[in-house]
Structures are given as structure tokens and as C-alpha cells.
Amino acid sequence: MTKNSRLRANTDWKIKFLHPNLPIALRSRNLFRRPHVPNSAKVKTVMVRKTGSAYWLGKVENESLQRVYGISFPDKAQMKAYKTLLAEAAKRDHRVIGKDQKLFMFHPLSPGSAFLLPHGARIYSTLVEFLREEYWRRGYEEVGSPNVFDFQLWETSGHAGKYKENMFSFDVENREFGVKPMNCPGHCLIYGSTRRSYRELPMRMAEFGVLHRNELSGTLAGLTRVRRFVQDDSHIFCTPEQVKTEVVAFLQFMKHVYDIFGFTFELELSTRPKNYLGEIETWDHAEQMLTEALCEFTNSKRGEGWELNPGDGAFYGPKIDIKLYDALRRRHQCATCQLDFQLPMRFDLWYHGPGTQDAPNADGDGVAETGLVPDARSSPVTDVEQVDTDEKMVSTEAKAAASGKHRPVIVHRAIYGSLERFLAILTEHYAGKWPLWLSPRQVIVVPVDPKFIDYSREVQEEVRKSKFFVDVDATDRKLAKKVREAQLAQYNFILVVGQAEVDERSVNVRTRENAVQGTRPLLEFRKELEALRSEFK
Numbered sequence: 001m002t003k004n005s006r007l008r009a010n011t012d013w014k015i016k017f018l019h020p021n022l023p024i025a026l027r028s029r030n031l032f033r034r035p036h037v038p039n040s041a042k043v044k045t046v047m048v049r050k051t052g053s054a055y056w057l058g059k060v061e062n063e064s065l066q067r068v069y070g071i072s073f074p075d076k077a078q079m080k081a082y083k084t085l086l087a088e089a090a091k092r093d094h095r096v097i098g099k100d101q102k103l104f105m106f107h108p109l110s111p112g113s114a115f116l117l118p119h120g121a122r123i124y125s126t127l128v129e130f131l132r133e134e135y136w137r138r139g140y141e142e143v144g145s146p147n148v149f150d151f152q153l154w155e156t157s158g159h160a161g162k163y164k165e166n167m168f169s170f171d172v173e174n175r176e177f178g179v180k181p182m183n184c185p186g187h188c189l190i191y192g193s194t195r196r197s198y199r200e201l202p203m204r205m206a207e208f209g210v211l212h213r214n215e216l217s218g219t220l221a222g223l224t225r226v227r228r229f230v231q232d233d234s235h236i237f238c239t240p241e242q243v244k245t246e247v248v249a250f251l252q253f254m255k256h257v258y259d260i261f262g263f264t265f266e267l268e269l270s271t272r273p274k275n276y277l278g279e280i281e282t283w284d285h286a287e288q289m290l291t292e293a294l295c296e297f298t299n300s301k302r303g304e305g306w307e308l309n310p311g312d313g314a315f316y317g318p319k320i321d322i323k324l325y326d327a328l329r330r331r332h333q334c335a336t337c338q339l340d341f342q343l344p345m346r347f348d349l350w351y352h353g354p355g356t357q358d359a360p361n362a363d364g365d366g367v368a369e370t371g372l373v374p375d376a377r378s379s380p381v382t383d384v385e386q387v388d389t390d391e392k393m394v395s396t397e398a399k400a401a402a403s404g405k406h407r408p409v410i411v412h413r414a415i416y417g418s419l420e421r422f423l424a425i426l427t428e429h430y431a432g433k434w435p436l437w438l439s440p441r442q443v444i445v446v447p448v449d450p451k452f453i454d455y456s457r458e459v460q461e462e463v464r465k466s467k468f469f470v471d472v473d474a475t476d477r478k479l480a481k482k483v484r485e486a487q488l489a490q491y492n493f494i495l496v497v498g499q500a501e502v503d504e505r506s507v508n509v510r511t512r513e514n515a516v517q518g519t520r521p522l523l524e525f526r527k528e529l530e531a532l533r534s535e536f537k
Contacts, residue, residue, distance in 0.1 A: 045079040046072045053218065060216060089328060094427035095222040101432060101490065103423075103440070104223065112220045112227030114420055119440035122469060124423060126438050127416065128208055131232055131257075138253060140204040140234060145186030147210055151176040156346055157185040166214050183209040183233040184340075184412060188347040191237050191408075196351040201408065202238035202246055208419070209233055223424035230419045236411040239351070243286075243409055247293035247320070247337060250413050254335050257415050258324060260536045261426065265335075267306035268321040269294060270313040277315055277342050286339050287318045294320065316342035319412075326429040334417040334425070340410040350405045433512070436492045437533040443470045444491045445507075446482045448498040450474070455502045459495060462522055466530050487512045493529075 037043060049069040056062035073079045090096075098104050103120030106113070116124055135142060151169065154160040159167070159181070168179040180186065187205050196203075212228050219225050236246050251267075258265055269290055272283045298305030313319050319338035323331050343349075416422040426438075436442055443463055445456040453474050460470045471491075473482045479496070486494045495507040500519070507525055509517040520528070 042074055043072045044074055045076050046070060047079065047083075055216075055218075085328060089330075089428070092328070092428040092431045094224075094424040097427050097432040098223070101440070103427070110228075111217060112215060112225075114223055114226060114228070120423070122440040123426075123434070123438060124419065127419060127422070128232075131415070134253065134257070135204075135206050138204070138249070140206040142206045142208075143187070143190055144207060145183060145190065145209060146180070147212075148177050148179055149186070151178050153185050153189075154178050157188070157343065158346060159185070168212050168214055179212045180209070181211055181213045183207050183211070183231065184235055184343060184410070185347075187235045188343055188349060188410075192347055192349050196237075196349075196408075198239060198351050198353050198406075201351060202236050202242050204234060204236050206232070206234040223420040226418070226420050229421070232414055232416040232419065234413050236413065237349075237351075237408045238411065239406070240285075240289075240409055243289045243339065243411065244293045244296070246411055247290060248297050250337055250411070251293070251297040251320075254322060254415050258335075261429070263324040263326065263429070265322050265324040266331075267294060267298070268309040268312075268323070269306060270309040270319050270321055271311060272318065273311050273313050273315060275315050276313070282341055283318065286341070290318055290320060290339065314338055314340075316340045324425075326425060327431070328428075332425055334422060335415045336413065336417070338412040340412055341407070343410055344407045349408055351408050353404045353406050355404055432490055434490065434492075435537055436529065437536050439490070439492050440469060441471070441489055441491045442468045443493045443495060443529070444486045444489075445470065445472045445495045445497060446479065446486065447472075447474070448479050448496060450476060452497050452499070452502060455497055459497060459507060459522060463526055463529070466526055468529055468533075483510070487514060495525075 047070060049071060051069070052067045053064045054067045056065055071082070073082065098120070101119060102117050103123065104117055105115045107115065132142070151160055154164070154167070160178075163181060164178075167181050170177055186209075187207070190205065191203065208230050210228065210230055215225060215227050220227070236250075238246050255265075269287070271287050272280075276283060294306045295301060300306075309321065312321075317339035319336060321333065322335035322337070324334055325331055434440065445459045447453050447456045453472070456472045456474070460472050463470045473486065475482065483494055483496070490512055492512060494510050494512070496510065497507055501507055504519070504521070506519050506521050508519050509525060511517070
């Protein structure tokens with residue numbers, strides 16, 4: 001059957017798949033060859049999971065198509081296990097738990113942007129403060145950068161050409177501005193604001209920056225796909241010789257955090273893609289540094305304890321992808337570690353090596369160091385201009401090296417990734433049963449009679465001295481009803497108080513699993529809580 005006869009015999013959509021202007025990945029799918037499985041007898045059980053709509057080629061201006069999701073297994077036992085997994089995942093759905101526990105909400109007036117309710121903000125703030133403590137121990141400096149930049153910044157960084165359709169932009173006084181979708185260009189401005197010495201490196205710059213990305217409305221899904229989010233973004237400016245040490249330190253940092261949450265993970269080294277920028281020698285050296293760092297971290301030889309993912313690196317440098325597994329063994333991409341040689345060149349960043357003067361610029365503003373004049377206007381760079389620019393960069397690098405100036409390397413790194421998405425993963429990982437240190441409902445005091453409400457308030461204030469979240473059930477319901485509802489609300493500890501507790505200045509302790517721990521002196525119980533929190537339990 002010839003191509004022309006196939007075109008006449010099939011639908012318009014199949015014709016579009018044969019069109020020569022389609023991406024190769026789509027044109028390579030042969031929709032006409034049969035069969036789609038070697039032997040249909042191997043398909044013992046089939047299930048249609050869901051349906052949904054999708055735009056042709058992912059573009060909103062194209063026709064909307066119907067998408068059908070299905071799955072098959074070679075035996076019924078595997079299908080039964082899969083359905084059990086789906087049922088458990090449905091019970092753990094962060095959207096359901098988030099609503100039941102009043103953690104967050106959404107509103108149609110701000111689609112794709114989560115509202116954190118008080119109890120959700122408690123978890124969110126604890127996650128941030130936990131990382132801040134770790135930053136302090138590990139030598140990170142927290143910074144803040146603007147949310148809105150003149151598009152000159154995004155032209156310099158390269159995002160204007162590669163990422164503009166995913167950005168929110170607007171005009172002010174005949175100037176185009178963009179809301180930042182990532183923090184790295186702003187951090188480059190901070191680094192380049194003054195003359196830098198090799199003695200200042202490594203410079204570990206961290207920011208919990210608010211980011212916005214213009215995701216299609218059809219792709220938004222709870223906290224896992226949003227338009228407004230915060231990243232635990234850090235950029236390490238270092239010398240090439242420091243890269244291995246910094247990457248190993250980051251991997252150890254990441255493991256420490258994931259161990260606390262009970263996550264396991266896998267590591268992949270993603271190497272040079274086809275559309276890479278820069279010199280092959282630079283890429284080879286960078287990949288070798290990451291390989292050595294992975295081997296040292298995993299205490300193994302090349303390829304043991306981690307996997308190679310050829311050709312999947314970012315266009316500006318190789319990266320280590322970290323895939324974590326939750327309680328249901330579902331895989332998530334959160335943490336990342338990427339090397340970047342391009343942004344230091346695009347923003348003309350330098351550090352002065354040994355033997356050069358370490359004093360700041362005479363004017364103190366560092367604009368000459370960055371090569372980026374804040375009020376200058378620029379236009380998109382053509383291919384011819386880019387080649388000319390690359391040649392100038394080579395010449396500039398040689399002259400700078402001779403004068404003792406060197407380019408830093410940027411290590412992009414994150415552990416949580418999007419805090420909103422990480423909160424969703426944790427919600428489903430714990431199934432809403434938060435450990436004490438992270439819980440938004442840690443303790444509730446339940447008086448056996450309204451006349452003990454005053455003592456309940458005293459207990460509340462005493463435990464709050466250690467900065468625990470404590471509520472008092474002052475309703476007139478029966479004791480069993482109060483205890484049961486506290487358990488369903490996932491309070492970690494339920495303190496029952498009556499006359500005996502008032503006389504002894506004590507509390508009767510039970511857990512949400514209905515384990516009765518008996519009477520404890522109030523101060524002793526408070527110290528037990530502090531010990532559990534210090535152990536991240």
C-alpha cells in the first residue's frame with residue numbers, strides 16, 4: 001500500500017501524523033502497522049483508568065482531542081494488586097486530605113495558585129525553618145530577589161528565547177517585564193554586583209523565592225501542578241576545583257533530609273544532549289567531576305549505586321537527577337543538582353585568583369564586573385550575532401585568564417523542589433498522619449467536665465511554652481466523642497484531664513492510635529515532646 005493510498009484511506013488525524021513538518025518523534029509512530037502487541041493471548045486483563053482531553057501537539061489553539069488511559073497485565077493477580085494500590089492512593093490523595101484537614105484551598109479567581117490555610121501554613125513554615133537550620137549548619141547564605149524583571153534580564157539569561165511562552169509578561173511605560181519563573185538570573189546579578197575573590201568561594205546562595213509559570217489550565221492538578229509556587233532554590237558559585245566537593249556535600253545534605261522523611265531515592269547522571277552549548281572538553285570534564293562525586297557519595301565504582309542517563313542533561317551542563325520513592329513506592333522528581341557553565345558567561349561573571357588585587361571596585365557598584373548595565377535595552381540575538389559573540393567570549397576568556405580573572409561554575413541545586421508539590425507528596429506519603437515535629441495538630445487537651453476547662457487552659461499554655469500547637473476541646477460533648485474526633489483529626493497526643501490530674505498537676509496521655517500511655521507529670525510530658533521533636537519523630 002503506497003503512502004498516497006494510505007492518506008486517502010485514513011482519517012484526517014492519521015494524515016497529520018504523516019505530515020513531513022511534524023516532529024520526528026511523532027512521525028516515527030506507525031499508526032497503521034498491526035498488531036500492536038505480539039500476541040493478544042498474553043493480555044489476560046484490561047482496565048480503562050480514565051479519560052481526558054488534550055490539545056493537538058499540546059497547543060491550546062489546536063483542536064481538542066479525547067485521551068483514553070488504560071492498562072493491561074499478563075495475569076489477574078497483578079491487576080488485583082494494581083487496583084489495591086490505586087485504592088490506597090485514592091485514600092491518600094492530597095486533595096482529599098488537604099480539604100478534610102483544612103490545609104489549603106484554591107479559588108477560580110486565581111487558578112493554579114494555592115491558598116495555605118492556618119494548619120497548612122504550619123506545615124509549610126516548619127519545612128522552611130527546618131531547611132533554614134540546615135543552611136546555617138552547612139554555610140548557606142539566604143538572599144532575596146525581585147519577582148519582576150525587565151525582559152533584558154531574560155534575554156541575557158536565554159530564557160526569553162527558550163521559555164517566554166511559559167512566562168507571565170506585561171508592559172510598563174513601553175518596557176516589557178516578566179515575572180520570574182526561576183531564581184538563577186537574579187542570583188547572578190547579586191554575585192556580579194561587586195568584585196569577587198577566590199577567597200569568597202564557594203558562595204552558597206539560597207532563596208525561598210516565589211515563582212510563576214504559565215501552565216496550561218488543563219494541566220493544573222492540586223498542589224502537584226500549579227502556576228505560583230516557591231522553590232528551595234540554591235546556587236553555589238565555586239571554582240572548577242571545588243565542584244566535586246560541593247556536589248558530594250549537597251548529596252549528603254539531600255540524603256540527610258530524605259532519611260528524616262522516610263524517603264528512598266535513586267540517582268541518575270544525565271550527560272551532554274544534542275543541543276548542548278559550549279566546548280566538548282568542558283562537558284567531558286564536568287561529567288567526569290559528577291561521576292567522581294557520585295562514586296564518592298555511593299562509595300562505589302563507576303556505574304554502581306547510580307545509573308547513567310545519556311543525552312538527557314540540560315543544554316547548559318550535565319546534571320544529577322534524584323528520583324525519590326514514597327510509602328507506596330511511587331517515583332517523584334524533586335531534588336536536582338545541575339552544573340552550569342553558560343550563565344557565568346552570559347552574565348560576564350568572574351572571580352579574581354591568587355596574586356590579583358582582592359579589593360572591590362573603586363565605584364563599589366560592580367556594574368563593570370557583570371557587563372550588564374541595568375537600564376540598557378537589548379534586542380534578540382540572531383544566529384550570526386551569536387556566533388560572533390561566542391568568538392568574542394573565547395578571546396575574552398584568554399585575556400581574562402592572563403590577568404588572573406576566572407569564570408566561576410554555578411551548581412544549581414534543590415531538595416524539596418517546589419514546596420507546594422513537596423507538601424502534596426508528604427501528605428500522601430504520611431496519609432495525613434503527620435509525625436509530631438511536622439504535625440499541624442500536635443496536642444489537644446480534653447477535659448472530662450466543663451469545670452476542668454480552666455486547668456485545660458493552664459496545660460495548653462504550659463505546653464505552648466515549648467512552641468507546640470495545642471488546642472482545647474471546650475465543648476460539652478461526651479468524653480468518648482471528644483477523644484474519637486481528636487483521633488480522626490490526627491492529633492498526635494490527646495491529654496485527658498480531670499480532678500486527679502488537677503490535684504497532681506499531671507495529664508493522662510493517649511495517642512491517635514488509641515494507645516493509652518497513662519498519667520504523666522505535666523513538665524515531664526512537655527520534655528518528652530521536646531525529645532521527640534529533636535529526633536524528628
